[in-house]
Amino acid sequence: MEEEGRSVEASGSSVDEAIEKALEELGVDRDQVETEVLAEGRRGLLGLGGVEAKVRATLLEPDELRERLVEFEEPAPVGADVAEIALEVLRNLLHHMGVQAEVVVQEPSGDESLPVVLDVEGDDLGILIGRQGETLRDLQYITRLIVSRKLQHWVNVVVDVGGYKRRRQTILTELAERVAKRVMTEERPVALEPMPAHERRIVHIALRDYESVRTESTGEGGRRKVVILPKEDS
Secondary structure: OOEOOOOOEEOOHHHHHHHHHHHHHHOOOHHHEEEEEEOOOOOEEOOOOOOEEEEEEOOOHHHHHHHHHHOOOOOOOOOOHHHHHHHHHHHHHHHHHHHEEEEEEEEEOOOOOOOOOEEEEEEOOHHHHHHHHHHHHHHHHHHHHHHHHHHOOOOOOOEEEHHHHHHHHHHHHHHHHHHHHHHHHHHHOOOOOOOOOOHHHHHHHHHHOOOOOEEEEEEOOOOEEEEEOOOOOO
16 A cells, blocks of 8 residues: 555555555545545456556545644644654644543554554543544544644554544454354355444454455445455355
8 A cells, every 4th residue: 555645545356445445544434535546457367367456545625624724734843753743733632622631642663654543531532432433533534634734744643532443343353253154154145234434444354364255345425334245166
């Protein structure tokens, strides 16, 4: 996966799969990006010689959001620590929201290929999570935009609230594995409930090494969901 500015390029066996990967990297849903298909991709004969699809996804900045970002746009000093900048940005956002909470950096790493993970800690922070994590998704989206603007390059920042994402990942992984066993037993597809892009990606990853099932995303917009299917014999 390649990154430039506030855009990412991703490849997959299909255009939809490539878009899913790009959305997961950006941590947003499809309506928050502009997508460009760079290569349609094609399947090879008997699984050989195929060409992967490739897309570019660029974060959209709605006019009303762009106006509010002006006060946060002062560039960061050259060589500034990414984690410290992200920490300051998120703290300022919470202050403007009137939310009293502590923000800590989880597992800081000198490896720039790994995301900076910020965890918001405090009491009664459900308002920052929202239904199916939608508010948390938007908070992460805005934090990434501001940090990337300050540093003049794309930065992968993950925002969590009280370990919500870690717990949700465990729940979704266990759900995916249970449904996969059901699919293998009953030999018929099972569709999960609609989920945002980053949660669908968790399911895809949880089952990607299963030999007897495969996953695909279907539906449009907020009704997009993962379907777990028996893998056809080759």
